[in-house]
Amino acid sequence: MNFFENDDNAIAPEAPGETVSGARLIPRITIQAFCEHSQTAQIIEDTTHDRRMSKVALTTHNGGLDGAVETYRTNPTPNLIIVETTLPADRIEAELARLAEVCDASTRVVVIGHVNDVMLYRSLIRAGVSEYLVMPAGSATIINAISDLFVSEGSAPIGRSIGFIAAKGGAGASTISHNVAWAIARTIRQDVLVVDLDLPFGTAGLDFNQDPPQGVADAVFAKDKMDAVMLDRLMSKAANHVSLLAAPATLDRTYDMAERSFEQIIELSQQHVPVVILDIPHLWTAWVRHTLAALDEVVIVAEPDLANLRNAKSLADAIKAMRPSESEPIVVVNKTGIAKRPEISPTEFATSIECRLVAQIGFDPALFGTAANNGQMIAEVSASHKVNEAFRTIGLDVTGRAAVEAAGRSTSLRLPDLFRLRKRA
Ligand SMILES: Nc1ncnc2c1ncn2[C@@H]1O[C@H](COP(=O)(O)OP(=O)(O)OP(=O)(O)O)[C@@H](O)[C@H]1O
Numbered sequence: 084m085n086f087f088e089n090d091d092n093a094i095a096p097e098a099p100g101e102t103v104s105g106a107r108l109i110p111r112i113t114i115q116a117f118c119e120h121s122q123t124a125q126i127i128e129d130t131t132h133d134r135r136m137s138k139v140a141l142t143t144h145n146g147g148l149d150g151a152v153e154t155y156r157t158n159p160t161p162n163l164i165i166v167e168t169t170l171p172a173d174r175i176e177a178e179l180a181r182l183a184e185v186c187d188a189s190t191r192v193v194v195i196g197h198v199n200d201v202m203l204y205r206s207l208i209r210a211g212v213s214e215y216l217v218m219p220a221g222s223a224t225i226i227n228a229i230s231d232l233f234v235s236e237g238s239a240p241i242g243r244s245i246g247f248i249a250a251k252g253g254a255g256a257s258t259i260s261h262n263v264a265w266a267i268a269r270t271i272r273q274d275v276l277v278v279d280l281d282l283p284f285g286t287a288g289l290d291f292n293q294d295p296p297q298g299v300a301d302a303v304f305a306k307d308k309m310d311a312v313m314l315d316r317l318m319s320k321a322a323n324h325v326s327l328l329a330a331p332a333t334l335d336r337t338y339d340m341a342e343r344s345f346e347q348i349i350e351l352s353q354q355h356v357p358v359v360i361l362d363i364p365h366l367w368t369a370w371v372r373h374t375l376a377a378l379d380e381v382v383i384v385a386e387p388d389l390a391n392l393r394n395a396k397s398l399a400d401a402i403k404a405m406r407p408s409e410s411e412p413i414v415v416v417n418k419t420g421i422a423k424r425p426e427i428s429p430t431e432f433a434t435s436i437e438c439r440l441v442a443q444i445g446f447d448p449a450l451f452g453t454a455a456n457n458g459q460m461i462a463e464v465s466a467s468h469k470v471n472e473a474f475r476t477i478g479l480d481v482t483g484r485a486a487v488e489a490a491g492r493s494t495s496l497r498l499p500d501l502f503r504l505r506k507r508a
């Protein structure tokens with residue numbers, strides 16, 4: 084960007100001297116652009132022809148800043164918002180504050196303006212805007228800006244890793260993790276990768292009605308050969324916005340995984356997919372412990388009985404001790420209300436294990452059994468069932484959206500509170 088050119092409202096298809104540099108793919112992010120001029124929308128849409136944008140889900144809309152504010156009052160924000168404004172320099176920041184009020188903290192914002200002013204640029208960056216581009220800018224400039232944000236050395240991983248583990252085998256960790264993945268994809272409309280770490284017996288493939296020839300085992304055993312291109316090849320599409328690294332679920336070999344077996348795959352996944360859900364089997368091995376220690380969020384799924392209570396407490400204590408400065412594990416109490424079964428109340432359960440109860444889910448064998456046998460998600464079997472609300476609540480919680488929703492996207496939040504300050508290279 085050159086601040087010392089004359090202001091120019093004319094939009095050139097490609098500014099002089101622009102080249103598309105670098106070739107690394109931009110991760111599977113969602114981008115929504117709100118433009119004031121149809122030419123700007125066209126330039127942004129043209130970015131999708133670039134190979135580096137092949138994984139990106141991009142949509143353009145009219146209405147500029149006002150359109151964006153209106154949209155995000157009622158809709159979740161994507162990974163990146165590009166917003167065009169023709170406002171004068173002294174009004175841009177105030178108007179952007181309105182966007183900040185309705186914007187999730189993890190969403191990044193690139194502003195396209197028509198004012199070439201270095202003071203404005205600095206103040207927007209200070210306020211947490213990721214980049215300010217001045218028109219005329221071409222598609223290449225926009226791609227380079229996106230690339231700098233999401234693939235440059237030192238750019239923060241875009242993905243959040245969330246592990247689900249059962250306090251006792253069969254408590255429902257896999258089922259809940261798959262349905263939460265689906266709920267996140269539907270509600271937040273971000274790409275979710277489900278990694279099935281139960282190599283011999285995992286059910287993610289069955290639950291999503293997929294039988295991919297390759298998956299997580301190929302990723303683990305590829306060791307050093309594993310890279311972004313290979314990860315992409317091994318991921319199979321399970322649903323709209325949901326990908327899968329399926330378990331082989333065959334017993335032709337044993338799976339004595341080393342402690343750090345999954346480290347690289349998880350890190351790589353987090354660089355390429357906004358939400359990574361790990362379906363962890365009910366085990367206590369070196370690799371399970373190591374994986375749990377490294378994740379952003381851990382969800383313990385438990386049934387409301389004594390054995391689950393004891394195990395959940397042991398798990399919660401161990402996880403807290405391993406990662407004292409990270410987020411604490413949260414608990415979902417599943418299969419409540421089984422006829423004639425005495426049970427511990429979910430609130431008491433959570434209090435005794437000193438974990439936050441994020442949801443409780445009733446026992447419903449007809450619904451869960453039908454979904455499991457048909458290879459469907461619960462929402463596909465019964466879209467209006469109230470358990471879908473629990474999956475959505477868990478999804479919002481583990482992706483950090485619940486806090487924003489609870490804050491009511493309040494007007495007291497200022498721009499720097501919500502637009503994350505980025506370190507600039
Ligand atoms: N709320 C529920 N009501 C009825 N059935 C359920 C419920 N939740 C899960 N199930 C069923 O319980 C069974 C075990 O679930 P799942 O495979 O998810 O357990 P898990 O915790 O992943 O087990 P493991 O830790 O051994 O991997 C499945 O058949 C699933 O359909």
Ligand SMILES: [Mg+2]
Nearest residue numbers: 256257281364
């Ligand atoms: Mg399981």
